[in-house]
Amino acid sequence: xxxxxxxxxxxxxxxxxxxxxxxxxxxxxxxxxxxxxxxxxxxxxxxxxxxxxxxxxxxxxxxxxxxxxxxxxxxxxxxxxxxxxxxxxxxxxxxxxxxxxxxxxxxxxxxxxxxxxxxxxxxxxxxxxxxxxxxxxxxxxxxxxxxxxxxxxxxxxxxxxxxxxxxxxxxxxxxxxxxxxxxxxxxxxxxxxxxxxxxxxxxxxxxxxxxxxxxxxxxxxxxxxxxxxxxxxxxxxxxxxxxxxxxxxxxxxxxxxxxxxxxxxxxxxxxxxxxxxxxxxxxxxxxxxxxxxxxxxxxxxxxxxxxxxxxxxxxxxxxxxxxx
Ligand code: COA
Numbered sequence: 021x022x023x024x025x026x027x028x029x030x031x032x033x034x035x036x037x038x039x040x041x042x043x044x045x046x047x048x049x050x051x052x053x054x055x056x057x058x059x060x061x062x063x064x065x066x067x068x069x070x071x072x073x074x075x076x077x078x079x080x081x082x083x084x085x086x087x088x089x090x091x092x093x094x095x096x097x098x099x100x101x102x103x104x105x106x107x108x109x110x111x112x113x114x115x116x117x118x119x120x121x122x123x124x125x126x127x128x129x130x131x132x133x134x135x136x137x138x139x140x141x142x143x144x145x146x147x148x149x150x151x152x153x154x155x156x157x158x159x160x161x162x163x164x165x166x167x168x169x170x171x172x173x174x175x176x177x178x179x180x181x182x183x184x185x186x187x188x189x190x191x192x193x194x195x196x197x198x199x200x201x202x203x204x205x206x207x208x209x210x211x212x213x214x215x216x217x218x219x220x221x222x223x224x225x226x227x228x229x230x231x232x233x234x235x236x237x238x239x240x241x242x243x244x245x246x247x248x249x250x251x252x253x254x255x256x257x258x259x260x261x262x263x264x265x266x267x268x269x270x271x272x273x274x275x276x277x278x279x280x281x282x283x284x285x286x287x288x289x290x291x292x293x294x295x296x297x298x299x300x301x302x303x304x305x306x307x308x309x310x311x312x313x314x315x316x317x318x319x320x321x322x323x324x325x326x327x328x329x330x331x332x333x334x335x336x337x338x339x340x341x342x343x344x
Contacts, residue, residue, distance in 0.1 A: 025189025030081025
């Protein structure tokens with residue numbers, strides 16, 4: 021258990037909105053199929069901005085929302101599996117874009133795939149023993165690792181970024197993180213896509229491949245396990261929780277989990293209709309949107325829960341949101 025405060029949040033979507041009808045023109049699919057099997061109606065795709073650009077924009081919003089000076093930031097952690105380049109890290113690029121080159125900043129990326137933000141958030145909360153203000157970002161331009169001719173993956177994903185500024189406070193956190201090393205390539209890409217090129221859809225080794233049904237079953241199992249783990253640690257029940265913010269992969273996955281846990285689906289926040297799956301950005305975008313919509317009460321309780329390639333998964337129960 022650790023104590024923090026979420027001082028500010030912000031999010032951005034990528035520039036271009038692509039509807040299911042747009043995808044109908046590109047691959048053999050239909051709006052009806054995509055909505056029925058996933059709940060997704062649209063997603064945003066970056067045309068000129070890379071992962072650090074989206075991360076920077078979301079950060080500016082989170083810093084403004086936190087009512088701090090950007091010079092107060094001591095740590096920048098970016099969760100991403102689609103960095104601009106191998107090195108420097110996306111976090112260092114964000115530092116530069118924020119104009120903080122002369123400030124002493126501990127900056128690094130982590131790759132936990134779609135669980136990346138949860139992993140970063142958990143690391144950040146532990147680092148608050150040493151630092152006062154930490155910028156945690158989930159940012160992806162996953163479009164550059166998508167084969168836009170593969171209907172089984174291209175309908176699912178989108179680009180975006182979400183950020184949080186964390187400080188010390190009286191909000192209690194209960195963490196759970198796990199991984200199950202995957203040599204079966206259930207969710208997999210070769211190498212790293214360094215060049216952002218939406219037009220190039222010739223078969224590439226860096227395109228994401230996925231065994232959709234395996235991921236579906238894995239997701240239902242580990243989302244339930246992760247939620248139950250943090251509830252048990254806290255001594256709370258699901259009825260004590262105001263909102264669950266799951267990784268925004270698929271409406272059907274989330275609905276299955278809600279049914280298995282005998283919880284009304286309305287307790288699970290979803291923006292996947294509009295955003296699709298933005299990987300490490302999905303949970304911080306959803307948190308910021310839920311906050312904007314007034315769905316996260318002061319002193320309330322929220323569970324963040326996610327899963328992704330690795331295979332990785334985990335949850336954090338946030339108790340006493342905004343507690344001072
Ligand atoms: N449009 C139309 N048909 C499609 C399609 C698309 N976009 N994608 C796949 N299909 C077809 C398949 O080819 C298959 O056809 P066939 O029966 O002739 O072989 C049929 O639809 C059913 O495919 P299936 O894979 O059984 O569908 P599904 O109901 O399991 O849904 C997913 C597929 C991908 C939506 C679902 O498995 C899923 O969401 N998995 C988890 C993915 C995920 O969350 N990944 C990210 C993790 S972080």
